[in-house]
Amino acid sequence: MKIYITRHGETTWNVEDRVCGRPDVPLTEKGRRQAMELAERVKGKGITRMLVSPLSRARETARLANTYIQVPVETEPRLIEHSFGRLEGVPRTSPEFWKAKRNMTTRYPGGESVLEVAHRIYSLLDEIPQKYPGETVLLVCHGAVSRVVHTYFEDIDEEAFHHYSLGNCQLKAYELPEGER
Structure with a gap:
């Protein structure tokens, strides 16, 4: 089963190079x-x-991409961004952010760990073939x-994990096994 993933369009905090996380930061005009x-690129993808x-x-990006x-568009709470806690809003170049980013098992101060994010995302990905058999999901x-x-589908080391980036509205496809994982 094919699954596509995209990241929301550009936001004001993307432009300002700030750690975003859970604050509900709006899209810029460029993001729209x-x-x-x-919307043009997803036509013909099935x-x-x-x-x-x-x-x-993300909701506005989906609404426009669905033009x-x-x-059907469903809100999926497990897809919410990683909670970076007290580091939300700080510059992405902040030494405190980079130090916290390097530790995958520890929670961000007042936020969640990468392992906690992986748990909720992996559970969602495990469910999709049973819940939406024969469908192609974005x-x-x-x-x-x-x-x-990306780590669900590709074995990558920590260094590659920290440098992996999906651009705003970039579209990536993966093959999701339809049986047991």
Whole structure:
């Protein structure tokens, strides 16, 4: 079964290079254009359903990306962005953020760990073939979530994990096994 993933369009905090996480930061005008360009790219992919993070930047991206294909869109709470806790809003170049980012098993101060994100994302990915058999699903989510999705399909080391990035409205396809994983 094919599954697609995309990251929301550009936000104001992407432009400002700030750690985003859970704050409901809006799309920029460029982010809306990116979502409309995504709408063109998803035509002909056979997508039958979208599962979307509850944050407005992902929901707006999904709404615009669904312009032509008009498939069911479901809010999926497990796709919400990684909670970076007290580091949300700080510059991405902040030494405190980079130190916390390097430790995958420890929670961000007031937030969640990469392992906690992986647990909720892996459980969702394990469910999709049973819940949506024969469908082609597009996940509309976030940067940190897309990094974890990538590890579900690809064995990568920690260094590659930290450098993996899905661009705003970039579309990536994976093959999801339809039997037991």
